[in-house]
Amino acid sequence: MAEPLQMAGSKIKVNRIGLQKTDYRGNLTTLCQGCGHNSISNQIIAACYEANILPEDVVKFSGIGCSSKSPSYFLSRSFGFNSLHGRMPSVATGALFGNKYLHGIGVSGDGDTTNIGMGQFKHVIRRNVPLVYIIENNGVYGLTKGQFSATAEVGLNLKYQGVNSYMPIDIPKEALIAGASFIARSFAGDPKQVKELLKAALSHRGIAILDIISPCVTFNNSDEAYHSYAWGREHEVAIHDLSYVPPSEEITVDYAEGEFKEVTLHDGSKILLKKLEREYDPTSRVDAMRVLEESDNSESLLTGLIYIDPDRPDLIEQHNLVDEPLNRLNESDLRPAADTIDMINNLMF
C-alpha cells in the first residue's frame, strides 16, 4: 500500500502522522444495513485517525458473531485475529506480549462475551490486559439468527424465541466487580460519545471495557426492546459530556469552575467530563455501582465513563519485559549460552 500523497496545494486532509482517514478504512461491510456494529466500526476509524494512531501499531481481535466480523471492516493495515466464540480475550492476552508497544482493540458481542465467554471476560479484566474491549451489545445472537443473549431484558419478546424470563447480565456491573480499570457504556446511536470514549480507551493503559448498545435491526429492534435504536434514543442519559484531549494539546474548551472534572491518563492525555444533571466521580467504585443500580431502577440507558483508574499497572508492565519487542528478539537473546549446559546438568542429581 502506498504512502498518502501530499501534493502541494492539495486539500487532502491528513492527521498529525500524515495519514488520511481512508488509510484507516477496512473492507466493505457485509453486515445488515443499519446494524449498530457498522456505526461503531466507523467510529473506530474516526477515533484512530483523530488520535493519530498508526494502523500498524494496532492489533485487532474478535470472537465469533456479527460483531466479531466487524474488525475486517476497519483498519485494513492492522493485523487482526478473528478467533473463537467467546475466546477473544485469551488470544489477545497472549498476542499482546509479542510487542508491548501495540494497541489492542478487541470486538466482541454480548453473546460472545456474556454467554460463552463470561469466564475469559472476567479474567482478562482481572489481569488488566492492555486492550480496548468493545462489546457490541444487541441483546441477541445476530449471526445465529435471533436467539436471546444473556443481556436480553426480562420480558423481551422475540419472534421465534418467546418471552425471556431470565435476569439480564449487566456488563459494566460485571466489569466493575471483576476489577476493571476503565468501564464505559455508550450507544451506537450516539456516535460522538462513542468516538470520544474510544479515544480515551486507546490512551488508557490497561483493560478498557466499552459496553456499546448496538441495535440488531434484523432481530431485536422493536421500539420497546431495550437494545433498539428507538429505546436508546428515548432513554439515553449521559452522566457527563465527555471529550478527549490528546497528550500535548491545550485544553481549549471553556468551562466554568466546578463544571467539569479532568482525568489524566497514562500517556498524558486528558478526559474532560462536563457535569450534566448530577455530580459524578468516575474514580469511585462505589459511585459507579450506585449509578448503575439507579439507572436500572429508572429504566434508563446510562452512558458515559462509568469508572476509571488510570494508574493501575497493566499486565505487560507486571511482567517487566525487555525494551525490545519480544517478537524481535533472536537466538542470542532466547537460547541460553552453551556454557550454561554444564551448570544445568550439575543442578540435576
Next chain:
Amino acid sequence: MSEKIVNDFSITIGTVNGSGSQTANNTILRSLFKMGIPVSGKNIFPSNIQGLSTWYTIRVNKDGFTARRDAHEIVICMNSNSFSQDLANVLPGGAFFYTDSIKLDITRDDIEVYRLPVKDIMREQKDVPKQLKDLVANMVYVGVLAQSIGIDLEQIRTALDYHFKGKQKPIDLNFKVIEKSVEWAKGNLEKTDPYFVKPMNKNDGLIMTDGNTAAAIGSIYGGVQFMGWYPITPGSSLAEGIIEYLPILRKREDGKHTYAVIQAEDELAAIGMAIGAGFSGLRAMTATSGPGLSLMTEFAGLAYYAEVPVVIWDVQRVGPSTGLPTRTSQGDLTFTHYIGHGDTEQIILLPGNANECFEFGWRAFDIAENLQSPVFVLSDLDLGMNQWMAKPFEYPNEPMDRGKVLWEEDLEKLNGDWGRYRDVDNDGIPYRTVPGNKHPASAYFLRGTGHDENGNLTEDSATWTRMLDRIKKKYYKAVEFIPAPIIEKKKGAKIGIIAMGSTELAVREARHQLETEANIKSDSMRIRGIPFAEDVPKFIESHEQNYVFEMNRDGQLYQLLLGEYPHLADHLISEAFNDGLPATAQWILDSILIKEKI
C-alpha cells in the same frame, strides 16, 4: 541364608499419602544411583493429598534393566491400611519390613520378616520438632534398609544434601535418625534374606531427572517466550519446571524478562493465549494432560487451519474423563493426532526418555515455526513425573529455525507484494508476518473461516479444497523433521517389536528375555513421531510379524499404522494394555510367547 542376590531386585515401599515419604524414597533411590547401580523409582500414588495408600517401587538391576516389575523381593510397609496387600505382595523368600505401630498378624512363613522400631527410635529424637516427627520417622526405614542391604551411608548423605539444597539443619536432623536406625539394625537385625547391593560403576557421567523437568529445560533452550498453562497432574510439573528454570537460564543484567508465563483460568484460555502469542511471533507453548487437552480441541483446529505455530505438551494419564488421574497411559494418541473437527491431522513427537524430553523440548519449536503448525508432544506420567537415569543434557546441535517470517526489509524488497497463504516455494509452507511489523503491507487478518492465498475471507469451494490440500502437503513435509525411529536389530531376528514412548526399557528387557529364555530373536522399532518416518514401513515390511505394544486399550498406534499402511496389515499384531501402571517386560514377554506358541 540362600545364596546372595546382588543388585537385582525390586523394593516396594507402602506408605500413607502425604506422610512425607517422598523424601525418604528419593533418598534411597538417589543413594543407589550414586553407588553406580542402574536403578529406577516409580511412584504409584493416589489422587489424594493426604490419607490414602501410596507405593514407591525401586528396582536395581546390574544389567540396566530398570523397567517396572510386578514382583517385589523387598516390601516395606508403613501403612496399616495396605498391610495385608503389602504382605501378600512379597515374593516367596523375600523380605518384609513393617513399622512396629502396626499390630497385625504376620500370616506368612515363606518370607523373612523384620519389625521397624520406628516408635522407639523417634522417642529418643528429642531435637526433632513435634510437627516434623512424622516426616522424619520415615528415615527409620531408610536406615534399617541401608544396613540390611548395604547402602553406602556417604551416598545417603549426598542424596539428603541434594534434597535439602545443602541446608544443614534438615540434613542433620534426618541423617541422625538414619544413623540411629543403622545402629539399631547392626545390633538387632539378623539378616536372613539374600538381597544385597554392591557398588558398581555403571552410572558414571549420568544424571537423574524426571521427564517434565527435562522437557521444561529443553523448552527453555528452545527459547520459549510464552507459556499459558492450567494446573493438572501430570502436566503441572512441566510448567512449574519452566517457572523454576527460566529465571536461572534467561537471567539478564537489567533484570528484565524475555518471556512471560501465565497461569490461565482454564485450558481453553491457556492454549488461546499460547496461540495468540504464536500468531504474534513468539515461541509459545502450553502443557497439559488429557482433560485439558480435551478442552483445547477447538483451538487446536483453529491453529491447524490458520497455521499458527504453537507447542502443546500432553503428559498423558489414564482416561476417559478424570479416569485414573495419577496413573500413566498412552491413551491420547489418536485423539491428539486428529484433534480438531473436520480435516485435521496433527504433528506429534513421542519422547521415550528424559533426554528426548529435553531434545524435543527445543526441537518442537523449530518444527512448529518452520511448518507454521501446532506440534504436540506426548509424554506420559511415568516419564514425566518419575526419576530416570539420563545422559547429561546436550546443548542443541542446530541453530534455531524461525521459519519463513517476513520483516520490513523483506517486504520492501517484495514491494509489499505477498500473501499470507501463498505457496511461493512450492513446499506447502507459506510466508508470514507478525504484529509490530511497520510495513504498510505487512498486516493480514487471521481467521479460522475459509480464506484464500491472501488471507481474504472466501467460501469458494475450490479455494477451500486447495488450501486444505496445501496444508496436507505441509504435513507430509513434516516427515523431514520428525526424529527417525530408533531401530535395534538382532541378527537372525524373525519378529519385530514396535513401540513408542516410555515403554522403551520394558521392550529392551523383554527382547533380552525372549532371546535368552526362549531363543526368540527380535528387532525393535521405537516410533518417535507422526507423520511416520520412511523407516517405519520398511521395518514393518521386513518382518512377517510385528507386535505393536502400547499402553492403551484399543491399540491406537496400531490403528494409525494400519490406516497409513493398509497393505501391511498382515504384518501387524496389536498388543495393547493399560492398567495405569508403567509397562513391564513380563507383559511383553508373555504376550509374544503366547502368540509364538511356546
